[in-house]
Amino acid sequence: MSRLHVVSGKGGTGKTTVAAALALALATEGQRTLLVEVEGRQGIAQVFETEALPYEERKIAVAPDSAGASRSDSSRGGGGRRAGEVYALAIDAERALLDYLQMFYKLGGAGRALKKLGAIDFATTIAPGLRDVLLTGKACEAVRRKDKHGRFVYDAVVMDAPPTGRITRFLNVNDEVAGLAKIGPIHNQAQAVMRVLKSPETAVHLVTLLEEMPVQETVDGVAELRAAGLPVGGVVINMVRPPVLDPDEVDLAANGARAGIATALSSAGLGGARRGGRAERLIDPLLEQAREHAERVALERAEHTEITGLGLPTYELEQLPEGVDLAGLYRLARDLRTQGPI
Structure with missing residues (x-):
């Protein structure tokens, strides 16, 4: 079973909704899931009908258990199964760079000074590849993080990733960085990230509609991911009409x-x-x-x-007649669970 689920898809296919439903589906039987946003659109907050997410991991939902009960339901009447939790994080590249400078160079105060001078924003703007390095690195750090007892803090991490057209380059950017920086902490960090992204711990899922352009982008995306050695998970066909x-x-x-x-x-x-x-x-x-x-x-x-x-696992989510609200999101999560492991 994968622990990092990267969700991509052509714009308009509902990848953010699918990522949110997947996070809920994975957060069952007491599991804890982190839903990560990397594009700065605050799409997760909109889907969960909550306020804009800060740069911190915040609990935004409680998942139903496999019997369909929420935490409040399963805690009644003695000894029900514990429901899982969904946390969310909107990764900010500037803040991630400050974390990076502190983690590897102990430049906490100096990093904050650089931010005041505008150097951090300047660096992430002129070097788009650096932004992607920081975003993927932060997500992989959450995958690897353990508590004081040596257990993973999160059972699964779901990333609402960039669209299909640039997902391979986004995920593969650390390979390029590792090749440029031959030694040192940057090289080591880039290699550590790629070890996660190219391992069985990761699965890249593509969201599509039953339309010509999204399907063609999905086919092309799968070919590019496979050529880059990145693990492809499944294809989610969204908004299937009854x-x-x-x-x-x-x-x-x-x-x-x-x-x-x-x-x-x-x-x-x-x-x-x-x-x-x-x-x-x-x-x-x-x-x-x-x-x-x-x-x-x-x-x-x-x-x-x-x-x-x-030749990939395929999952189908129906088109909700009233659009996607919070109740509809839980319904999609239930549908994903019933179709088997993803």
């Missing part, structure tokens, strides 16, 4: 079924099927909608086949 017609009805819609529709409308009391009648006037709009639906179903089938052809 079936409206069964397969036979879809085929009829694709081929047109004018006479059948006219008869059905007449049977429903919507007027006779005579030319110019009420039922007749409804046929063409209904056929057009049916054709559009059939085309959509055919496209989704083809894209689904493309995804399963990757």
Whole structure:
């Protein structure tokens, strides 16, 4: 089982929502999960309907146990299973650099002085690669951190990562840094990060929709991750639409079924099927909608086949009719749990 779950996906596929649902799904049976944000969008706060996250690890949710009870439920009536907890952290590159300077160079006071002078902001702005080094390093530090008893502080860490188009470079930046800095603490830190990112402890999950562009980016992303030696986890198909017609009805819609529709409308009391009648006037709009639906179903089938052809575990999350609120987030987490380990 992986301990660092990196969630990426094309913009608009709902990767932040999936990352949040995954964190809840992993935080069961007393497990503690850290949900990490690296893009500075405060997307986690929005999903959990809470205030903006500071640069500190803060508990934002209590996960239900495997029986579906929250902590308040499972603590009643004596001896229920303990629910898990989800903590969240919005990583700030400047603050992470200050941590880095203190950790490796004991420059706490000097680092704060550099921040006042604007040097920290200057460094992270002119060197985008440095920003990625700091972000990945902070996440991996949380994965490796242990308490005074030698136990991991977090059972799992979930990272809401950059989009698919740059996820490989984002995760692989420490390889480049280790090659540039041949010795010293920077080299050692970069190698330590890559040991985590390229180990079985890590899994990179890609979120997609059953649409051509997101699926193509997912296929390309998987190829790039594999070529870089980064561990690919699974593919989460998000916002899956519930079936409206069964397969036979879809085929009829694709081929047109004018006479059948006219008869059905007449049977429903919507007027006779005579030319110019009420039922007749409804046929063409209904056929057009049916054709559009059939085309959509055919496209989704083809894209689904493309995804399963990757040979990766696949998970499906339904499109919530009312949008994603906190209750919907817990529902998605439950759906992930029921589909097996991720």
